[in-house]
Amino acid sequence: MTEPAPAVTVHTRPAEDTRRPAYGLGRVLILIYGIFALAATARGLVQILTRLEDAPVAYVLSLFAGLVYILATVALGHNGRRMRRLGWIAVTVELLGVAIIGALSVTVTEIFPDDTVWSQFGSGYGYVPAVLPLLGIIWLWHSSPGRIASRGERADR
Amino acid sequence: MFVSVLLASAVLAALGLWGAWRALRGQPVVFVQLIGAAVAELALVVQAVVALASALTGGGPADPWTFWGYIVTSLVLLPVAAVWAMADRTRSSSVALLVMCLALLAMQLRIYQLWEVVA
Numbered sequence: 193m194t195e196p197a198p199a200v201t202v203h204t205r206p207a208e209d210t211r212r213p214a215y216g217l218g219r220v221l222i223l224i225y226g227i228f229a230l231a232a233t234a235r236g237l238v239q240i241l242t243r244l245e246d247a248p249v250a251y252v253l254s255l256f257a258g259l260v261y262i263l264a265t266v267a268l269g270h271n272g273r274r275m276r277r278l279g280w281i282a283v284t285v286e287l288l289g290v291a292i293i294g295a296l297s298v299t300v301t302e303i304f305p306d307d308t309v310w311s312q313f314g315s316g317y318g319y320v321p322a323v324l325p326l327l328g329i330i331w332l333w334h335s336s337p338g339r340i341a342s343r344g345e346r347a348d349r
Numbered sequence: 350m351f352v353s354v355l356l357a358s359a360v361l362a363a364l365g366l367w368g369a370w371r372a373l374r375g376q377p378v379v380f381v382q383l384i385g386a387a388v389a390e391l392a393l394v395v396q397a398v399v400a401l402a403s404a405l406t407g408g409g410p411a412d413p414w415t416f417w418g419y420i421v422t423s424l425v426l427l428p429v430a431a432v433w434a435m436a437d438r439t440r441s442s443s444v445a446l447l448v449m450c451l452a453l454l455a456m457q458l459r460i461y462q463l464w465e466v467v468a
Contacts, residue, residue: 215437220444223433227452230422238414318455 218268221331225265228317228324232309233258239306247306253293257309257321260285264328276332283328290314290322353399354461357392358454364389365450372443378434382446390427393453397424400464411466419463423456 236255244251260282267279294313297304307316314321333339364385371378397420403409410416430449434442 215433216439216441217444219433219437220441220448223445224448227426227448234418234422235415238418242412242414 218331218335221327222265222268224320224324225261225268225328228309228320229258229261229265231258231317232261235309247304250304250306250308250311253289253308253310257286257289260289268328268331271335276336279328279332283325283332286321286325286328290325294322350396350399350403350461350464353392353396354457354464357389357396358457360385360389360392361450361453361457365447365454368443368446368450372440372447375440376443377438377440378430378442378446383431383434386427386431386446389453390424393423393427396420396460410463412463416460416463419456419460423453423460426453 232254236251236253236258239247239251240255264279264282264286267275267282290310290313293308293310297308297311304311309317309321313319364382367382367385368378371382400409400416400420404413426449430442430446433445437445
């Protein structure tokens with residue numbers, strides 16, 4: 193025979209987070225990604241819609257770069273498990289893109305009669321396109337949930 | 350148009366340096382900077398009106414789509430920085446303001462280049 197469990201009333205208060213919102217440097221990185229997503233996508237769209245025949249490869253690449261930046265912006269901002277995986281893919285594609293297109297634009301100039309975001313390793317945009325994927329990788333590495341947890345445990349000891 | 354670009358760039362550069370200074374010292378954006386941002390925004394609005402007036406009287410850039418894209422986008426960035434500054438009371442808001450000012454300065458350069466190539 194088991195005794196019936198005594199009724200226990202648990203009094204709880206609704207949890208309320210009164211800390212002031214602080215978004216941190218990760219958000220600034222996402223902001224820069226957002227600006228580039230907007231700039232590259234808008235540029236690619238205008239070029240494709242108004243003068244595609246001038247430099248089809250360059251213009252389609254500009255639009256592709258813009259879409260990858262949009263993906264990176266959304267993935268870094270969302271920060272969920274699957275979205276982080278997409279974020280890794282996006283920043284890797286960017287790094288490869290700026291390296292490969294950068295090298296091609298210097299050596300095989302005839303494919304690119306007009307510049308893309310990634311031409312000359314992003315010199316038209318102050319080399320930000322070359323630095324941005326590196327910052328993205330650092331951020332994804334630094335902000336990984338496992339790493340944050342292990343940092344927290346280290347701090348407790 | 351040249352005067353307008355010069356004026357807006359000067360205000361934006363000052364605002365950006367101010368943001369950089371506060372970011373280096375680890376401080377968030379303060380209210381006086383938002384007034385500065387409002388002055389810069391006013392300069393950008395004046396610029397848009399000047400561009401619209403000369404476009405309507407026959408002038409205007411050879412590539413209107415890109416040009417007006419830049420003009421419209423440039424009006425949005427500082428309000429975003431202001432909302433950010435009110436939500437994020439850390440050093441990051443100063444970095445965000447600096448980033449916005451740098452982006453706007455780059456856009457001012459492009460706006461001027463596009464304007465010079467008249468249709």
